[in-house]
Amino acid sequence: MSTHESPQRPIPSEIEPHYAQYFEGLAEGRLTAPQCRGCERWQWPPRPMCGDCHGVDFDWSELPGQAEMFSFTTIERAFHPWFAERIPYTVAIGDFGNGVRIMGLLQDSGDGPEPACGQALAPVFTPAGDITVLEWRQAHDTQ
Known part of the structure; x- marks a missing residue:
């Protein structure tokens, strides 16, 4: 006898480090994104360096x-x-x-x-x- 299992939703097998805080926020019911400490520009997608001022320090702020x-x-x-x-x-x-x-x-x-x-x-x-x-x-x- 076989049982019909619904297919699993495709999800990432591994979370890239730059996205870890994003997924942590989602788990807490919050939408967050990195914001450069140097120029305050929002960065999406997350990356290691600010696209404007080339700063490398970010705060994860709520959207x-x-x-x-x-x-x-x-x-x-x-x-x-x-x-x-x-x-x-x-x-x-x-x-x-x-x-x-x-x-x-x-x-x-x-x-x-x-x-x-x-x-x-x-x-x-x-x-x-x-x-x-x-x-x-x-x-x-x-x-």
């Missing part, structure tokens, strides 16, 4: 609670078995307005508006195996 949808794409084909049950799915890039743009799966609420650039996004901290990953949901403004 604003919402982002704006910079771009998105709806995917019609699964590149991994975990995604096959989720077709079609949408991936969105959230822009925090400070140079940081982070990609994540856009959760489908079923009753929200169609995705569009400029919409407000709220982070969702989703457990995935041993780590927590960022997903987005549309933040319905009442304006």
